[in-house]
Amino acid sequence: xxxxxxxxxxxxxxxxxxxxxxxxxxxxxxxxxxxxxxxxxxxxxxxxxxxxxxxxxxxxxxxxxxxxxxxxxxxxxxxxxxxxxxxxxxxxxxxxxxxxxxxxxxxxxxxxxxxxxxxxxxxxxxxxxxxxxxxxxxxxxxxxxxxxxxxxxxxxxxxxxxxxxxxxxxxxxxxxxxxxxxxxxxxxxxxxxxxxxxxxxxxxxxxxxxxxxxxxxxxxxxxxxxxxxxxxxxxxxxxxxxxxxxxxxxxxxxxxxxxxxxxxxxxxxxxxxxxxxxxxxxxxxxxxxxxxxxxxxxxxxxxxxxxxxxxxxxxxxxxxxxxxxxxxxxxxxxxxxxxxxxxxxxxxxxxxxxxx
Amino acid sequence: xxxxxxxxxxxxxxxxxxxxxxxxxxxxxxxxxxxxxxxxxxxxxxxxxxxxxxxxxxxxxxxxxxxxxxxxxxxxxxxxxxxxxxxxxxxxxxxxxxxxxxxxxxxxxxxxxxxxxxxxxxxxxxxxxxxxxxxxxxxxxxxxxxxxxxxxxxxxxxxxxxxxxxxxxxxxxxxxxxxxxxxxxxxxxxxxxxxxxxxxxxxxxxxxxxxxxxxxxxxxxxxxxxxxxxxxxxxxxxxxxxxxxxxxxxxxxxxxxxxxxxxxxxxxxxxxxxxxxxxxxxxxxxxxxxxxxxxxxxxxxxxxxxxxxxxxxxxxxxxxxxxxxxxxxxxxxxxxxxxxxxxxxxxxxxxxxxxxxxxx
Numbered sequence: 001x002x003x004x005x006x007x008x009x010x011x012x013x014x015x016x017x018x019x020x021x022x023x024x025x026x027x028x029x030x031x032x033x034x035x036x037x038x039x040x041x042x043x044x045x046x047x048x049x050x051x052x053x054x055x056x057x058x059x060x061x062x063x064x065x066x067x068x069x070x071x072x073x074x075x076x077x078x079x080x081x082x083x084x085x086x087x088x089x090x091x092x093x094x095x096x097x098x099x100x101x102x103x104x105x106x107x108x109x110x111x112x113x114x115x116x117x118x119x120x121x122x123x124x125x126x127x128x129x130x131x132x133x134x135x136x137x138x139x140x141x142x143x144x145x146x147x148x149x150x151x152x153x154x155x156x157x158x159x160x161x162x163x164x165x166x167x168x169x170x171x172x173x174x175x176x177x178x179x180x181x182x183x184x185x186x187x188x189x190x191x192x193x194x195x196x197x198x199x200x201x202x203x204x205x206x207x208x209x210x211x212x213x214x215x216x217x218x219x220x221x222x223x224x225x226x227x228x229x230x231x232x233x234x235x236x237x238x239x240x241x242x243x244x245x246x247x248x249x250x251x252x253x254x255x256x257x258x259x260x261x262x263x264x265x266x267x268x269x270x271x272x273x274x275x276x277x278x279x280x281x282x283x284x285x286x287x288x289x290x291x292x293x294x295x296x297x298x299x300x301x302x303x304x305x306x307x308x309x310x311x312x313x314x315x316x317x318x319x320x321x322x323x324x325x326x327x328x329x330x331x332x333x334x335x336x337x338x339x340x341x342x343x344x345x346x347x348x349x350x351x352x353x354x355x356x
Numbered sequence: 357x358x359x360x361x362x363x364x365x366x367x368x369x370x371x372x373x374x375x376x377x378x379x380x381x382x383x384x385x386x387x388x389x390x391x392x393x394x395x396x397x398x399x400x401x402x403x404x405x406x407x408x409x410x411x412x413x414x415x416x417x418x419x420x421x422x423x424x425x426x427x428x429x430x431x432x433x434x435x436x437x438x439x440x441x442x443x444x445x446x447x448x449x450x451x452x453x454x455x456x457x458x459x460x461x462x463x464x465x466x467x468x469x470x471x472x473x474x475x476x477x478x479x480x481x482x483x484x485x486x487x488x489x490x491x492x493x494x495x496x497x498x499x500x501x502x503x504x505x506x507x508x509x510x511x512x513x514x515x516x517x518x519x520x521x522x523x524x525x526x527x528x529x530x531x532x533x534x535x536x537x538x539x540x541x542x543x544x545x546x547x548x549x550x551x552x553x554x555x556x557x558x559x560x561x562x563x564x565x566x567x568x569x570x571x572x573x574x575x576x577x578x579x580x581x582x583x584x585x586x587x588x589x590x591x592x593x594x595x596x597x598x599x600x601x602x603x604x605x606x607x608x609x610x611x612x613x614x615x616x617x618x619x620x621x622x623x624x625x626x627x628x629x630x631x632x633x634x635x636x637x638x639x640x641x642x643x644x645x646x647x648x649x650x651x652x653x654x655x656x657x658x659x660x661x662x663x664x665x666x667x668x669x670x671x672x673x674x675x676x677x678x679x680x681x682x683x684x685x686x687x688x689x690x691x692x693x694x695x696x697x698x699x700x701x702x703x704x705x706x707x708x709x710x711x712x713x714x715x716x
Contacts, residue, residue, distance in 0.1 A: 209478040
């Protein structure tokens with residue numbers, strides 16, 4: 001290990017190292033996100049899911065346009081054209097109702113689009129609140145440790161152990177059902193799992209030498225958390241958040257279905273399906289289309305989340321040709337990703353309507 | 357190493373030039389409590405990581421700190437850098453007591469003391485660009501913003517031999533040696549007086565080690581930096597240091613100017629370390645008598661009584677396990693060459709034979 005003899009040779013190697021650099025300078029620096037995006041673009045399932053989500057968002061945004069196009073505002077009933085002689089809903093394609101009408105003669109298509117606005121809004125906003133709160137709590141618990149950790153981690157465990165449907169029902173009854181209340185309830189139950197995962201990651205990251213380097217530079221705890229730890233957490237949090245959106249959407253539908261969420265006449269997928277219960281026998285479209293909208297949306301978000309997780313994991317082998325490879329990969333991921341078990345405890349509540 | 361090296365062993369010794377010491381550490385003690393698990397955390401013992409260590413680093417000079425894994429070198433460094441609170445003792449930096457300062461009070465001192473870390477892979481945040489990593493010191497201390505910060509960062513990159521065009525790259529796109537240069541640039545950013553190098557080259561290839569060591573030497577010459585240089589590679593320490601201290605189980609076994617310590621070690625542990633260092637010349641290697649130490653380093657939770665080295669020492673006698681030897685200059689040595697041993701090694705003494713006789 002004698003270095004003394006290399007004193008002068010070292011300078012030359014330094015020069016050649018520099019020369020090598022110049023050759024490699026053309027390779028552009030790619031960030032983690034660019035690499036992830038490149039890999040994600042090759043995943044056909046994830047890209048299809050992304051397109052479906054894009055269309056869903058577009059339709060939701062354009063709901064008023066469709067309402068004026070069909071001359072069917074969402075909350076206006078059309079007893080003359082929208083109901084048959086017996087007062088039942090009319091089928092798809094009848095009298096300008098693309099997907100038929102509902103029990104009171106309103107345009108089902110327009111109402112589903114308005115329901116999408118609510119569902120996606122609730123999904124995105126509650127997940128965003130949950131992610132921010134979860135990251136904040138997890139970071140503080142993991143970084144500060146000690147009493148802070150004990151208090152925050154136990155609180156997190158308590159929230160995770162809560163029977164959330166029961167609490168949601170109780171709150172909705174006490175406070176009266178409203179959009180704010182259900183969003184609050186959903187957000188309250190979505191941060192805990194994120195916080196737990198962020199805490200675990202923070203515990204491991206804070207032992208890294210670069211954290212000590214930051215401390216030796218004089219960085220304070222919050223600077224370290226935001227600039228040094230957070231960038232390393234964005235990937236798992238993004239995956240978790242993508243998988244949480246459908247959970248929140250289903251949760252909202254569940255509450256609305258039970259009559260404790262969005263109140264009629266405002267349309268939501270949950271309350272449309274609830275109203276449809278009385279018309280199963282005669283009007284299949286009344287329950288099938290809102291259920292399909294819910295199914296397609298949640299499926300797309302779940303597939304996209306899976307795709308993002310695969311794209312972010314450098315260990316994932318990209319096997320596209322053989323379905324066998326894909327199955328193997330997914331099987332392996334179940335074992336690898338312990339995050340999945342955290343998510344799935346908030347198991348999507350399947351409204352009974354969807355099954356029949 | 358050109359200029360500082362020439363003056364080695366004369367004026368640049370800790371005790372003599374006491375008035376011009378940048379750092380003076382007095383009787384530093386760092387114990388880590390050992391606690392039981394479970395709800396009620398009882399303290400059942402103390403890891404005596406650093407026990408009563410006094411050292412000083414003169415301005416513009418390098419103090420090499422040698423010792424095997426677990427000897428307390430890195431703990432000592434972190435105490436000096438103020439990263440962990442000390443149990444007792446004093447750290448005096450630039451005439452000012454900086455022992456256990458609060459974070460706010462420590463802030464201005466942080467600009468003066470910087471660290472270079474061992475592992476160039478884990479000491480750079482993989483998710484941040486090089487420009488942001490090197491610019492961090494400026495951001496934390498608000499000394500430069502925007503375009504001015506970028507200019508200074510690129511200047512630093514050039515100074516440590518990196519291509520300033522690589523400002524926007526991630527650490528993963530650099531080799532080990534280049535990454536260590538990034539670490540050096542970050543440490544250099546605030547123009548510190550002291551840089552603590554915690555095994556800065558032990559993770560690098562030998563040829564790259566030389567580059568980084570030469571870079572550190574150039575920077576010392578140009579900016580008058582002082583280094584606390586920690587390593588377990590004796591040849592590296594000899595190459596960079598003006599004075600050397602040998603640590604064993606949290607205590608200083610021997611310290612002094614580089615040449616006397618290397619040429620006529622007084623402590624049997626130093627002698628054993630030196631005899632174990634690989635030599636490039638096969639004839640030298642063959643001619644050398646290796647002193648083979650038996651056993652492992654004892655636990656720092658329950659260190660041996662008296663001289664901490666006595667269970668493994670080929671020269672140990674009864675007194676060694678009873679009395680702790682003082683760290684003092686031995687007969688015939690320069691006043692700054694200190695050793696903590698009851699029976700200091702004499703020139704020409706064959707310790708290897710003594711070691712074997714004890715084994716058999």
